Amino acid sequence: MVTIRHPAKFSTPILNVLNEVIPDGLVLDPFAGTGRIHMLARPGRSIVGVEIEPEWAGMRPGTIVGDALRLPFGDGTVDCVATSPTYANRMADHHDAKDGSKRLTYRHTLGRPLHTNNSGQLQWGKKYRVFHRAAWAEADRVLGPSGVFVLNISDHIRKGKVIPVAEWHRDTIRGMGWTVCREIPVETDRMGFGANADVRVDFEMVYVFKREDHPHPA
Ligand SMILES: C[S@@+](CC[C@H](N)C(=O)[O-])C[C@H]1O[C@@H](n2cnc3c(N)ncnc32)[C@H](O)[C@@H]1O
Numbered sequence: 001m002v003t004i005r006h007p008a009k010f011s012t013p014i015l016n017v018l019n020e021v022i023p024d025g026l027v028l029d030p031f032a033g034t035g036r037i038h039m040l041a042r043p044g045r046s047i048v049g050v051e052i053e054p055e056w057a058g059m060r061p062g063t064i065v066g067d068a069l070r071l072p073f074g075d076g077t078v079d080c081v082a083t084s085p086t087y088a089n090r091m092a093d094h095h096d097a098k099d100g101s102k103r104l105t106y107r108h109t110l111g112r113p114l115h116t117n118n119s120g121q122l123q124w125g126k127k128y129r130v131f132h133r134a135a136w137a138e139a140d141r142v143l144g145p146s147g148v149f150v151l152n153i154s155d156h157i158r159k160g161k162v163i164p165v166a167e168w169h170r171d172t173i174r175g176m177g178w179t180v181c182r183e184i185p186v187e188t189d190r191m192g193f194g195a196n197a198d199v200r201v202d203f204e205m206v207y208v209f210k211r212e213d214h215p216h217p218a
Pocket of ligand 1: 006008009010030031032033034035036037050051052053056066067068069084085086087117118119120
């Protein structure tokens with residue numbers, strides 16, 4: 001496996017929680033990055049990923065190069081969508097630092113400009129929200145009637161204020177006819193110093209959703 005740097009891979013605590021809540025069947029990660037989701041494959045649970053940047057998609061055989069806004073799957077063909085989109089934090093910066101220092105961003109770890117449809121260059125704002133409404137509509141389309149939707153997301157701090165990104169995603173998906181079965185805060189290894197220290201909050205969230213007419217916990 002060729003290893004390419006990536007700024008926002010699933011951490012071990014997040015993977016442990018995902019492993020508990022993801023059902024068997026066909027599981028899709030439409031924002032697969034380096035493909036760590038494939039570590040959760042087991043007999044009865046097959047995993048497929050979609051990632052827009054070929055270098056990151058190429059790190060795992062089960063990841064297809066594609067766009068989360070136009071998933072190459074039919075309606076209702078997937079049992080679970082489990083994913084972590086970009087967080088609209090400083091990792092979306094795509095200009096070079098004036099002082100020449102290296103930044104922990106999508107653009108800088110990849111080492112070239114991102115695909116135009118890569119949400120990794122969207123800061124918190126209208127474009128980010130329009131993009132993710134479309135991405136979640138696509139996830140909704142490919143999920144079957146008893147599908148499970150698992151989302152890992154995080155707030156971040158900007159100019160001293162917590163930006164409620166996680167709550168926005170939760171409420172948006174709820175507004176599309178999904179019920180929140182579980183809200184799991186996951187403490188991650190986010191040190192209060194180093195690159196992008198200012199963007200960090202203490203917890204990430206994992207939300208588990210089922211359709212309103214199938215609201216049993218996963
Ligand atoms: C938070 S990262 C996911 C990291 C992944 N969980 C891992 O463990 O490596 C989000 C990923 O979504 C990808 N992405 C952004 N926009 C996309 C799009 N329109 N379609 C598919 N992938 C996209 C980014 O390139 C990035 O790798």
